[in-house]
Amino acid sequence: MPKPLNQFLHDQLEAAFGHVRIVNAGQTSVVGETTYFDRQRKLCRGVGVRPGQSSEEYEVNCPFHPDTGKHLRINYRWGDLLPESRFLNLHPAYCFHGCIDSIEKRKQLFAMVFPDGAIAREVKLPAIPPKQADASPPPKPTLPAGCVPVDQLPLNHPACRYLASRGFNPHAIAKSRWLRYCEFSERGIIVPRIVIPCFKLVPHPEHMYRLAEKELAGWQARLIGPPPYEDTPKYRFPRGMEKSKLIYGAEKAIRTTGPVVLVEGVVDAWKIGEHGMAILGKTLSSIQCGRFVAAFFARPVLVMLDEDATDAAEKIVNAITAARRGLRDSAPVLSIRPPHGRKDPGEASSAELQTIVTKALRKYEAGE
Numbered sequence: 001m002p003k004p005l006n007q008f009l010h011d012q013l014e015a016a017f018g019h020v021r022i023v024n025a026g027q028t029s030v031v032g033e034t035t036y037f038d039r040q041r042k043l044c045r046g047v048g049v050r051p052g053q054s055s056e057e058y059e060v061n062c063p064f065h066p067d068t069g070k071h072l073r074i075n076y077r078w079g080d081l082l083p084e085s086r087f088l089n090l091h092p093a094y095c096f097h098g099c100i101d102s103i104e105k106r107k108q109l110f111a112m113v114f115p116d117g118a119i120a121r122e123v124k125l126p127a128i129p130p131k132q133a134d135a136s137p138p139p140k141p142t143l144p145a146g147c148v149p150v151d152q153l154p155l156n157h158p159a160c161r162y163l164a165s166r167g168f169n170p171h172a173i174a175k176s177r178w179l180r181y182c183e184f185s186e187r188g189i190i191v192p193r194i195v196i197p198c199f200k201l202v203p204h205p206e207h208m209y210r211l212a213e214k215e216l217a218g219w220q221a222r223l224i225g226p227p228p229y230e231d232t233p234k235y236r237f238p239r240g241m242e243k244s245k246l247i248y249g250a251e252k253a254i255r256t257t258g259p260v261v262l263v264e265g266v267v268d269a270w271k272i273g274e275h276g277m278a279i280l281g282k283t284l285s286s287i288q289c290g291r292f293v294a295a296f297f298a299r300p301v302l303v304m305l306d307e308d309a310t311d312a313a314e315k316i317v318n319a320i321t322a323a324r325r326g327l328r329d330s331a332p333v334l335s336i337r338p339p340h341g342r343k344d345p346g347e348a349s350s351a352e353l354q355t356i357v358t359k360a361l362r363k364y365e366a367g368e
């Protein structure tokens with residue numbers, strides 16, 4: 001574990017709130033233009049450390065709300081004296097529940113962390129226990145029992161036949177996407193499904209997404225063959241899987257260079273190839289968006305949802321563009337449509353999709 005950039009602050013936080021998690025270890029931050037709330041809770045512009053901009057931060061359980069998930073983030077330069085000022089820099093501290101919303105709260109926080117300081121003598125602390133235990137981490141997901149790798153099944157097996165019917169070389173796609181065949185027992189009936197593992201990116205503590213590792217985050221199990229009972233779900237997911245936080249295929253796309261393509265479903269992503277990622281629906285949650293812009297900094301993005309989802313695609317383009325503006329990342333974010341006559345990218349061939357992507361980027365570069 002690397003040494004914290006601000007060992008003193010780190011130790012004070014540990015003493016006040018218990019365990020401290022370091023994020024963006026070793027990344028120094030820029031003092032520059034930032035926004036903050038003034039005494040009247042009015043949003044102001046000024047000079048200070050910009051919070052949440054991939055510099056080293058300390059995560060602790062927030063003392064202002066019942067918290068076991070370390071929702072309070074404090075920049076390593078929090079509490080510094082501002083340049084040419086007699087004020088302490090109390091702005092780069094942020095609770096994801098919005099607890100730190102006034103200068104009083106900021107001072108209270110400072111008083112909790114530095115109980116011997118002058119500020120501690122002038123503020124009244126709220127009656128909330130400052131130390132809260134961490135929740136035990138959720139169990140790591142595993143694949144369902146009895147899974148068989150699809151690339152070890154004969155080509156006339158229903159799982160291989162399904163993949164072939166969608167236009168794939170069954171063994172090749174199964175191998176590259178770690179596909180499994182599994183027979184689920186649902187309402188007393190054996191239901192054959194293809195299990196598609198979903199991974200998440202775990203950023204390296206120092207090198208972030210440049211050396212990210214992949215970790216199993218869940219799976220989806222797609223029905224193959226006709227539905228065996230009324231309202232058989234087409235997909236099944238493990239309990240507790242947070243689909244709206246995952247971007248399917250990110251572990252492959254992060255190893256590529258150049259543009260990436262966001263699509264709705266896993267089959268669409270397979271068709272795009274290693275640059276394709278599925279958002280598992282038609283909307284991009286703020287968590288997906290935040291992780292995406294951090295991991296795919298400065299890479300052109302094309303959003304290709306199903307033919308009927310032009311408005312949804314536009315919303316995603318706007319969300320990514322706005323998030324990137326905050327990071328001063330001006331790489332193109334474009335919405336493109338599936339090939340003419342295709343309902344979704346999964347119905348098209350990889351070659352057709354490649355042509356559309358290349359064309360859209362060329363058009364963009366030509367300023368059209």
Ligand SMILES: [Zn+2]
Nearest residue numbers: 062065095099
């Ligand atoms: Zn809070």
